[in-house]
Amino acid sequence: MSNGEITDILVHLADESGYGIFQVKNERFTYVSSSFSRIFGYSKEELLNVGFESLIHPSWKNAVLTEMQKPGFQSCTFKALRKNGEEIFINVVTSKTRDKEDHIVTGYVNEMVYGLGFTEKEIEAIMHIFLNSIGDFVFLMNEHGRVIFANNPYGFGSLKTQTLVGKKPEDILPEKFSNRFYKALEENQKGKIAEYEVELRIEGKTRYFHVKQSPIMLNMRYRGVVLVVRDITEIRKAYKKLEKSESKYRSLFEHVPVGLYTTTPEGDIVNFNPQSSLILGYSQEELKVRKASDFYVDKAEREKWLKELLKKGSVEREFRMRRKDGRIIWLKDTSRIRKDEHGKVYIEGSLQDITELKNLEASLLENLRKMEKLFDSTVMALSSAVEVRDLYTAGHQRRVTQLAVEIAKEMGLENRIKALRIAGLLHDIGKIAIPSDILTKPTRLTEVEYMLVKHHPVTGYQILKKIEFPWPVATIVLQHHERLDGSGYPQGLKDGDILIEARIIAVADVVEAISSHRPYRPALGISVALDEIKKNRGTLYDRDVVDACIEVFKRGFEFPSS
Numbered sequence: 001m002s003n004g005e006i007t008d009i010l011v012h013l014a015d016e017s018g019y020g021i022f023q024v025k026n027e028r029f030t031y032v033s034s035s036f037s038r039i040f041g042y043s044k045e046e047l048l049n050v051g052f053e054s055l056i057h058p059s060w061k062n063a064v065l066t067e068m069q070k071p072g073f074q075s076c077t078f079k080a081l082r083k084n085g086e087e088i089f090i091n092v093v094t095s096k097t098r099d100k101e102d103h104i105v106t107g108y109v110n111e112m113v114y115g116l117g118f119t120e121k122e123i124e125a126i127m128h129i130f131l132n133s134i135g136d137f138v139f140l141m142n143e144h145g146r147v148i149f150a151n152n153p154y155g156f157g158s159l160k161t162q163t164l165v166g167k168k169p170e171d172i173l174p175e176k177f178s179n180r181f182y183k184a185l186e187e188n189q190k191g192k193i194a195e196y197e198v199e200l201r202i203e204g205k206t207r208y209f210h211v212k213q214s215p216i217m218l219n220m221r222y223r224g225v226v227l228v229v230r231d232i233t234e235i236r237k238a239y240k241k242l243e244k245s246e247s248k249y250r251s252l253f254e255h256v257p258v259g260l261y262t263t264t265p266e267g268d269i270v271n272f273n274p275q276s277s278l279i280l281g282y283s284q285e286e287l288k289v290r291k292a293s294d295f296y297v298d299k300a301e302r303e304k305w306l307k308e309l310l311k312k313g314s315v316e317r318e319f320r321m322r323r324k325d326g327r328i329i330w331l332k333d334t335s336r337i338r339k340d341e342h343g344k345v346y347i348e349g350s351l352q353d354i355t356e357l358k359n360l361e362a363s364l365l366e367n368l369r370k371m372e373k374l375f376d377s378t379v380m381a382l383s384s385a386v387e388v389r390d391l392y393t394a395g396h397q398r399r400v401t402q403l404a405v406e407i408a409k410e411m412g413l414e415n416r417i418k419a420l421r422i423a424g425l426l427h428d429i430g431k432i433a434i435p436s437d438i439l440t441k442p443t444r445l446t447e448v449e450y451m452l453v454k455h456h457p458v459t460g461y462q463i464l465k466k467i468e469f470p471w472p473v474a475t476i477v478l479q480h481h482e483r484l485d486g487s488g489y490p491q492g493l494k495d496g497d498i499l500i501e502a503r504i505i506a507v508a509d510v511v512e513a514i515s516s517h518r519p520y521r522p523a524l525g526i527s528v529a530l531d532e533i534k535k536n537r538g539t540l541y542d543r544d545v546v547d548a549c550i551e552v553f554k555r556g557f558e559f560p561s562s
């Protein structure tokens with residue numbers, strides 16, 4: 001294949017490729033592809049008679065030709081003219097070679113730029129629409145700092161942007177702003193972007209703006225600046241609010257009289273307030289390098305708590321820690337699990353030194369225990385005061401109490417046991433006012449003597465009502481000889497008017513009395529006693545109490561010997 005034939009094929013390919021391919025020899029076109037002639041609106045023949053220069057927009061000619069004179073491949077974007085005078089932007093890639101004395105430039109027009117299908121005027125209109133639809137102020141300024149374009153963003157409808165064109169910053173902005181502009185301009189002229197914030201009074205209110213001032217560099221030459229001015233007043237306000245609330249929180253965190261801490265589940269101390277270091281006696285620096293488990297008296301306790309905390313999400317506890325000075329303190333800790341935005345688990349908690357409270361609690365408990373002992377001894381002493389006067393019935397009140405307590409347990413009345421115990425031990429305290437010879441009289445009592453004996457519940461009541469028991473002890477004692485049918489004394493109460501404790505003591509009292517020795521008769525035994533209550537079940541004695549009493553003996557209850 002001859003060179004000519006190869007050239008023909010290449011020319012054909014170039015024509016069919018769709019690219020705007022061209023060749024220039026000594027400033028004149030020697031070849032243009034069909035696409036090239038379509039882009040510029042000339043026929044191929046017309047183009048072969050004009051120079052490449054005539055396609056470049058006059059204002060761009062010098063810059064473009066200088067660029068294209070450079071050796072090797074060059075890429076250049078510039079304004080060109082179509083045959084009908086329409087201005088278009090094109091990107092041309094060229095390669096400059098030399099054939100003998102001829103300067104040859106081969107290249108192609110980048111259809112990407114041409115292919116946008118917009119004229120310069122249309123692009124300018126689009127830019128206006130775009131710039132007016134964004135929320136920022138955009139100013140274009142030429143190299144002398146004069147406004148050549150200013151948009152009118154949403155929210156600033158009253159602004160007449162066209163009046164700004166041709167003005168310099170000092171004509172339209174406060175001095176503080178224009179000074180800042182010129183300082184940034186020095187950076188722009190070196191090809192650098194400058195960013196700064198300014199504060200302006202607008203309609204009596206302070207507004208804050210962020211300014212991004214970028215240089216317009218065309219063909220490596222500084223041609224002006226673009227200012228994007230964003231109103232950041234609301235962001236500033238929100239930030240200040242956040243700062244204020246953060247500082248409030250920080251102040252609370254620093255000064256609250258409770259130790260606050262954040263750790264990882266592994267025990268690394270992430271954060272703590274000054275009170276935490278005070279509680280543990282370590283300086284803040286010392287605490288930072290410690291592990292939470294270092295302070296535990298019992299390290300296994302931490303493992304147990306951690307397991308519970310991870311399961312429940314929050315735990316309240318009291319536990320012991322060792323201070324730096326070795327002193328062991330009691331702490332109350334309320335802790336909870338918190339996850340950060342990445343899902344990492346932290347433990348947040350509050351510590352209160354309750355050592356003093358714990359000591360106080362222990363001494364109070366000790367005192368209470370002593371008081372209870374004292375109380376019990378007093379009741380026992382009172383109880384025996386009556387019994388020393390009547391040796392035959394010595395131990396009667398104690399035995400009645402034991403049976404009464406068992407009956408109450410059988411009836412599921414555990415909450416009445418304390419009252420029953422005191423009332424049982426003191427139920428005959430009123431007999432203290434009866435002459436001992438009547439109490440121990442081996443023969444039948446006279447009417448008067450019997451009346452005197454029957455008064456003992458009232459005397460007991462009068463003695464005990466002066467004592468502030470947390471239970472109705474005096475009333476129980478008053479009612480312990482009452483009977484369901486109203487035949488009892490001293491008030492002749494019936495059924496529900498008699499306290500359950502009094503009904504229990506009544507049964508226990510009768511059973512103990514019958515089964516024991518009396519001055520006027522020998523002991524009759526348990527079976528006679530139980531027959532008596534069975535016989536009068538529901539008439540004199542409470543049915544449930546009788547049933548419970550029988551059950552207690554069935555289970556093997558025995559009165560202890562006096």
Ligand SMILES: [Fe+2]
Nearest residue numbers: 427428481509
């Ligand atoms: Fe009695």
